[in-house]
Amino acid sequence: MSALDVTLWVIAPYVALTVFILGHAWRYRYDKFGWTTRSSQLYESRLLRIGSPLFHFGVLAVALGHVGGLVIPKTWTEAVGVSEHAYHLAAVVLGTVAGVCTVAGLAILIYRRRTVGPVFTATTRNDKLMYALLALTIMLGLAATVMANIVGGGYDYRTTISPWFRSVFYLQTEGQLMATAPILFKLHVLSAMVLFAVWPFTRLVHLLTAPVGYLTRPYVVYRSRDDRAGSRPPRRGWEPAGRT
Amino acid sequence: MTRVMAQLAMVMNLDKCIGCHTCSVTCKQAWTNRTGTEYVWFNNVETRPGQGYPRTYEDQDKWKGGWELNRRGRLRLKAGGRLRKLLTIFANPLLPSIGDYYEPWTYDYDRLFSAPVTGDTPVARPRSLITGEPMKITWSANWDDDLAGAPELAPADPVLRKVSDQVKLEFERAFMFYLPRICEHCLNPSCVASCPSGAMYKRSEDGIVLVDQDRCRGWRMCVTGCPYKKVYFNHRTGKAEKCTFCYPRAEVGIPTVCSETCVGRLRYIGLILYDADRVADAASTPDEKALFEAQKSVMLDPRDPEVIAEARASGIPEDWLEAARNSPVYKLIFDYGVALPLHPEYRTMPMVWYIPPLSPVVDVLRDTGHDGERAGNLFGAIDALRIPIGYLAELFSAGDPEPVRAALRRLAAMRSYMRGINLAGERDESIPASVGLGGDQVEEMYRLLAVAPYDERYVIPKAHAEQGARLEELATGCSLDYEGGPAMGGPFGEASGPPAPVAVENFHEQKERQATGDLGRADELRGRVNLLNWDGKGIPDGLFPKRKDKS
Numbered sequence: 001m002s003a004l005d006v007t008l009w010v011i012a013p014y015v016a017l018t019v020f021i022l023g024h025a026w027r028y029r030y031d032k033f034g035w036t037t038r039s040s041q042l043y044e045s046r047l048l049r050i051g052s053p054l055f056h057f058g059v060l061a062v063a064l065g066h067v068g069g070l071v072i073p074k075t076w077t078e079a080v081g082v083s084e085h086a087y088h089l090a091a092v093v094l095g096t097v098a099g100v101c102t103v104a105g106l107a108i109l110i111y112r113r114r115t116v117g118p119v120f121t122a123t124t125r126n127d128k129l130m131y132a133l134l135a136l137t138i139m140l141g142l143a144a145t146v147m148a149n150i151v152g153g154g155y156d157y158r159t160t161i162s163p164w165f166r167s168v169f170y171l172q173t174e175g176q177l178m179a180t181a182p183i184l185f186k187l188h189v190l191s192a193m194v195l196f197a198v199w200p201f202t203r204l205v206h207l208l209t210a211p212v213g214y215l216t217r218p219y220v221v222y223r224s225r226d227d228r229a230g231s232r233p234p235r236r237g238w239e240p241a242g243r244t
Numbered sequence: 245m246t247r248v249m250a251q252l253a254m255v256m257n258l259d260k261c262i263g264c265h266t267c268s269v270t271c272k273q274a275w276t277n278r279t280g281t282e283y284v285w286f287n288n289v290e291t292r293p294g295q296g297y298p299r300t301y302e303d304q305d306k307w308k309g310g311w312e313l314n315r316r317g318r319l320r321l322k323a324g325g326r327l328r329k330l331l332t333i334f335a336n337p338l339l340p341s342i343g344d345y346y347e348p349w350t351y352d353y354d355r356l357f358s359a360p361v362t363g364d365t366p367v368a369r370p371r372s373l374i375t376g377e378p379m380k381i382t383w384s385a386n387w388d389d390d391l392a393g394a395p396e397l398a399p400a401d402p403v404l405r406k407v408s409d410q411v412k413l414e415f416e417r418a419f420m421f422y423l424p425r426i427c428e429h430c431l432n433p434s435c436v437a438s439c440p441s442g443a444m445y446k447r448s449e450d451g452i453v454l455v456d457q458d459r460c461r462g463w464r465m466c467v468t469g470c471p472y473k474k475v476y477f478n479h480r481t482g483k484a485e486k487c488t489f490c491y492p493r494a495e496v497g498i499p500t501v502c503s504e505t506c507v508g509r510l511r512y513i514g515l516i517l518y519d520a521d522r523v524a525d526a527a528s529t530p531d532e533k534a535l536f537e538a539q540k541s542v543m544l545d546p547r548d549p550e551v552i553a554e555a556r557a558s559g560i561p562e563d564w565l566e567a568a569r570n571s572p573v574y575k576l577i578f579d580y581g582v583a584l585p586l587h588p589e590y591r592t593m594p595m596v597w598y599i600p601p602l603s604p605v606v607d608v609l610r611d612t613g614h615d616g617e618r619a620g621n622l623f624g625a626i627d628a629l630r631i632p633i634g635y636l637a638e639l640f641s642a643g644d645p646e647p648v649r650a651a652l653r654r655l656a657a658m659r660s661y662m663r664g665i666n667l668a669g670e671r672d673e674s675i676p677a678s679v680g681l682g683g684d685q686v687e688e689m690y691r692l693l694a695v696a697p698y699d700e701r702y703v704i705p706k707a708h709a710e711q712g713a714r715l716e717e718l719a720t721g722c723s724l725d726y727e728g729g730p731a732m733g734g735p736f737g738e739a740s741g742p743p744a745p746v747a748v749e750n751f752h753e754q755k756e757r758q759a760t761g762d763l764g765r766a767d768e769l770r771g772r773v774n775l776l777n778w779d780g781k782g783i784p785d786g787l788f789p790k791r792k793d794k795s
Contacts, residue, residue: 032458038482039462041335042342043374049335056334117375118342122479209461211333211440215326219437223445223456225707 001176008190009175013168016193023200024208037206043118047108055105059138061098065091070165074158084156092149099142106135130202137191144184155182161189248544248555249520250564251431251451251595252489252513252704253573254503255583256424257693258601259655260510263390263422265289267502267511271426274501275488279780280480282348282373285385286487287502289424293401293635294388298344301473302587303402308338309471310434310590311527319528319591321434323468329440338468342479346383348373350779373779374479391420406643407634419604419632423639424510426502427474427487428586428594429453431518431542432527435486438469444484449707450515451595452489460484471590495707503702512692514571514703515564516595517544517555527591533644535588542593546574567705572692573597580681580689582651584640599693600640600648602655604632619660619675626652654679654689662690 001009027035041048069091077087110131113119148155164177178186199205271287290296304310308323323329323338351368359366372379388397398404429446433453436444443459444466446452455466455475462482466475475486490500494513498504503511519542526538544551546568555565568574576583576599583597602622609616609625616622626633626649633645633652641647657679664672665687676686692700778784 033481033483035458036460036462036482039464039477040479041339041464042477042479045335045339045341049337052334117377121374121376206461209441211330211442211461211463213442214330214440217442220433221436221439221442221445222448224448225450 001179005175005179008186009164009178010173012190012193013173016197017168019197020199023197024205027200027205035205035209036203038122038203040113040119040122043122044112044116047112047116051105051108051112053105054101055109058098058101058103058105061094062102062138062141065095065098069158070162073162073166087158088149088154088156092145095145099138099145102138103142106138110135126202130198130204133191133195133198134204137188137195140184140188140191144182144188147184148182155185157181157185161185246522246544246554246558247520248517248551248558248560249448249451250555250560250568251516251518252429252494253451253516253571253595253597254426254500255512255514255573255576255597255599257508257510257512257599258421258423259599259603260508261289261422261424261601262508263289263291264507265386266505266507267424268385270505271487271500271502274490276485277775277780278480279373280478281476281485282780283342283345283385284476284478284485286474286476286485287424287426288385289422290386291389291391292421292423292639293394293398293404294391295397295400295402297385298340298473299383300400300402301340301471304471304590307340307468307471307473309469309473310592311432311437312591313528313530317528317530319432319524321437321469322471323438323465329438329465333440333463333465336464336468339464339477340467340473342374343383346385346387347379349379349381352378403635403638406638419607419635421601421604423598424502425472425474425586426500426596427453427489428472428592428596429487429489430595431523431539431593432591433470434590434592435466435470435475438465439463439484440465444475447491450489450491450494452491452494453486454488454491455484455486457481457483457485471587471592472594494704497704497706499702499704509701512572512576512701514573515546515568515705516571516573516577517546517551517560517565517568518542519544523593527593532589532642535591536585536641536644536647539585539588539593540577543574543577545578546571561705561708564705567703570703572696572701572703575689575692579685580654580692582654582689584647584651586640587642588640589642598640599655600636600651601632602652602659605629605652605656608632617659617663619657619672619678622656622660623653623678626656650679654681657681658686658690658693661686 074084078084113123113127113131148157160177160181164174167174167177178189181189268285268287268289272285275286276282276284285297288297296302301307301309304322310322311319312322314320321329324332349370349372352371353368356366356368369378370381371377388394391398429452431451433444433446436446436453439460440463441459441461443456443461445454445456447454460483462477462484464477464484466484466486467473467477469475475484477483478485490502493500493504499511499513503513522542526542527535529535529538544555546552546555546565552565555568556562573583577597582599584600585594585597587594605622605625606616608629609621614621614625633648636648636652637643637645657675661672661675661683664670664675671683673683676683681689778787
């Protein structure tokens, strides 16, 4: 492995992960007020109502696909009787549908953002960088899949990229596995690492607070004034006396 | 064992509203004169009949606000259950667009000064605050004020459409009145129930419904959930904002800005005790017309010794119980029976109630040549005039004319009875008796409605002294000792990052005033800015005193 390979496939993932985790923790601590989807639906909803669900459901399916492809080892799927061919067929078909939805949704959303005056005015530089990185990562991923499977003869990333991905989390990183992958896959992984590193500093943070708790909580929330009076918690020993 | 909770509630006497919009303007100056909230009116005044703000918000077939009963007779959000909410979270199909409110604008005032000399007077053209482009103004928060454009606009009033089979809109006999609206601070708030993040909550001490700005993620479901459309989306910050019942004022025992500045003195604020455990049951009453009585049954009599004992057990302080006993709101709802809730059929148990206006009836009587103040005439007219009664019933009692009729008859009885006393010096006790009140009760009601001073109209108990140390941050510990330290803004620009405690701002201001050796600062403050012309963007010269050089 060259020094470059070590930097890209052994050091960079940890840098990206660290920034991702610490970035979220830092932002949650210091910028709760800025933690929002910053929805622009009030300005325009006709295009949004097509583009946004298309993109979001598409990208959720893509994310699920990544879990299936990267996290679940090949040996496990084979143990339950899924052959490489069957897996591949399912992955390519479902992946292409989800990918096309995502790209179409993203295209509508970017078109809307650029052409609808109020939406464009409300777009920050931070948003533009985020959009560029997100689009780049998604396009590279789709291109890699298309080149490898439809144009080329197929590429089994489950013998190289997936073990490398898992090895990052075992803290036994096998960078040489990545070094042999096709260039489009490499670029996809690299841009994804950059995306994850800037993630906590963009509006993408809304993903981390996806409101799944809504399904189980009681409808009406009561909260006491005592909980939050003042903009900071009382220090130890300074809790007010009185009503208990 | 009942769980007694206290609720700050308001009653508005519609007979006294002159539609001057002072409440709306002072509220806006206090709370929503910021970029992103240009179109936000926590308080607005609507002319009835009219479409309201936002346009036709009462049409729940379209907007799906509030609650409904499912097939098993249980409460369900009209816009759909939890799963449906999460599935439509990426693009809320029931969110009003800015066009349903109005596109806010400013004027190109600079043009008045910078235009070259020509034969024509320069004009300040309107410019959109959303796009920044020149625009044509076609709608606003009270475009149909005083029935403006009513022949075209009023037929779209959702309330009028419900009664239109009874009545044609005859403009020779047009009636109108004003309806000031704030957040209802409901007992069963559907906005709170709609919030996926759990950022909206009802304060357990005083029932005020608030949005936690640190937890709101901008999912926009509260806007849909509220049938009164009184939760707004700040398009700059991406967070929901709503009427706060001026809680910083209420906590120190003074009324809301809208009440304080009301020219007609038509607002009353007081405490209501209610049984929190029975709210959901009452809101699930199958018959919509019975919801008004159901809501009254949830409210408890603050003079009943049993209620007092249970309230004490639930932790309500003594001075709050005292305030509940003196509550003008309780008196208007129960003792005099003249206040009604706005749209009880939404099943949210609203807590801003209204005394229906008698004036449309009196006006019609007077116009037809009758004595509009005589009890017999008034009672007859109330029963005969279906236009105002039908319309008011759709607003205040889910279409049931009886509660409206009863309230109006009591108001009419008060008018005649007091006129007898003032003009003829005689007390005709048959008038109050015919509406089920005693003469002394009617006089008390007259006093409360007509001449009551400030502290009888607003009976607001203070937030508790033992919490004072927390409310006033300076008192415990060093005021600079908070996370992040003194900072002018967070890493994501203006308004990001944790809020600076008020105590810190005061500290710096005082320190500067004490330490400065410069007497010239008074002059700097004289640079004047007309805040009404400021569109909220940037910092105009003279808004703040010039920063001193370090040298």
